[in-house]
Amino acid sequence: MVNYPHQLRRQKLETKVAKANLTNFANRGMSFEASINATNDYYLAHHIAVIHKKPTPVQIVKVDYPRRSRAKIVEAYFRQASTTDYSGVYKGLYLDFEAKETRHKTSMPMKNFHSHQIEHMRQVLEQDGICFVLLHFSTLRETYFLPAQHLIDFYCVDDGKKSMPLDYIKKNGYLVANSAFPQVPYLDIIEKNFRR
Amino acid sequence: MVNYPHQLRRQKLETKVAKANLTNFANRGMSFEASINATNDYYLAHHIAVIHKKPTPVQIVKVDYPRRSRAKIVEAYFRQASTTDYSGVYKGLYLDFEAKETRHKTSMPMKNFHSHQIEHMRQVLEQDGICFVLLHFSTLRETYFLPAQHLIDFYCVDDGKKSMPLDYIKKNGYLVANSAFPQVPYLDIIEKNFRR
Structure with missing residues (x-):
């Protein structure tokens, strides 16, 4: 394979960025939302998925x-989101x-989720959409993928007033690997x- | 079937609304966008689809x-939409x-579509999403469903400067029935x- 100058530049840049990243966006004080957006940009640029x-x-x-x-x-005023x-x-x-x-180490406060969003998740599941939440514990530097059904089940227990224990999330969800790209x-x- | 009072009320209301509607939202001066939103509300309320x-x-x-x-x-300022x-x-x-x-009778001005949106449609099709445009000719009171690929093909001809003839839309698209609900x-x- 021939390395053209612009490819070399890109490789150098990626190596540099990867080192700076270490293995986790949290190390750079990047917000979780920004890291999700960067992930979606990566998926879009690499023709892997179209998520906005x-x-x-x-x-x-x-x-x-x-x-x-x-x-x-x-x-103008902020309106509450009715979807995810x-x-x-x-x-x-x-x-x-x-x-x-969350900065909490043992649970995710349920006040982060509104009843409208829970209802929307229910509707999406009914239409066979793939619906989930990504829960980031910034102090632990851990991110979990929890299928929406488990969030809905927990929400129904106490109308979203309780906190969801990390143990419940670990039991019903999946740990997302720390990675640099994406x-x-x-x-x-x-x-x-989830692939059929 | 037993008609309970609340069902009767609903039936009467629907009949009344249907009469007022005649067969087309355009008769009531309702904007096309509002009629799409009402359609999506109908689909959501009847558990048919979740479209926002x-x-x-x-x-x-x-x-x-x-x-x-x-x-x-x-x-705050309006930003150009990067998706549909x-x-x-x-x-x-x-x-x-x-x-x-459009109020035109024989074509749809392509300036209604931005290059970012065309690119987004291309990306969605690449991921096997179902992508299309709904084109309403208000003077004719006709609405067409045109699969995105045909819009993209036409857009490429002249970078979106030309108008898309109604004949092209009829040839490559589908007439959407006029209806009251939805x-x-x-x-x-x-x-x-499109169902597989």
């Missing part, structure tokens, strides 16, 4: 047109998930456990 | 906190589409032509 984060829902109240070229929103944050397609499968992060290789879990 | 419109992408620049309870966005407007899941299938409306029954097309 949905835009933040905003209720627009007032728009000014100070210049012809660009409308300026001057009054991420969705897309992987080898014909519909994927739908939410990503949450940073949160959650598709590996689907490839191994 | 993505929120409008907004670049948030400045947020004020006038009261503890509610953040107010005071400076609608996506979701139907019987395990990933669906992805864009809806466009208003734009596009899943019928998928059921007949």
Whole structure:
């Protein structure tokens, strides 16, 4: 194989970035959300999957047109999301998930999930979509893939008031490997456990 | 079958609404987008499919906190969408589409589609997603379902500068029936032509 200059540059850059990454985005103080977005960028660039984060829902109240070229929103409010944050397609499968992060070491606070989102997950499962949550324990530097059904089951116990113990997550979910490219290789879990 | 009071009320209401609707949302001056949203609400309520419109992408620049309870966005700008407007899941299938409306009688202006959206459609097809556009000719009161590949092929001819003739759409697409419940029954097309 001939190494052209731009390939060499790219290889050097990737090696450099990989070293800086060590094995975990948490080492660089990168937020979990940013690492998921970077993972999705990786999957898209490598033609592996098309997964996007949905835009933040905003209720627009007032728009000014100070210049012809660009409308300026001057009054707007955040709306609560009625679905999950991420969705897309992987080898014909519909994927739908939410990503949450906690500093706690033994449980994930359920207040992170809204009843609308739980209902949405139920609807997706009913349509045979693949639905799950990615739960990141930043202090432990561990990420888990929990199928949505187990989240829904737990949510129903106490209407989302309790915290979900890490033991429950370990028992019903899958540990996602720490990796550099991509940073949160959650598709590996689907490839191994959910492909028909 | 026994008709319980709440069923009777619902039937009466549906009959009333159906009469008011005649057979086409256009008669009521309802926008095409609103009719698609109503269709998706219908599919969701009847457990037929889970399809949502993505929120409008907004670049948030400045947020004020006038009261503890509610953040107010005071400076923000519209961003160009990098994907299509609608996506979701139907019987395990990933669906992805864009809806466009024109008053023209013989063609659909291609300036309605951005290169980013065309690229997104290409990516979705590569992952075996079902991707299409719903094209509404408001003057004719006709709606067509055009598979994305035919839109992409046409877009490539002239980088999206030409208008797409209705004849091309008729030849490569499907007429969507006018209906009251739901208003734009596009899943019928998928059921007949795309289920494996």
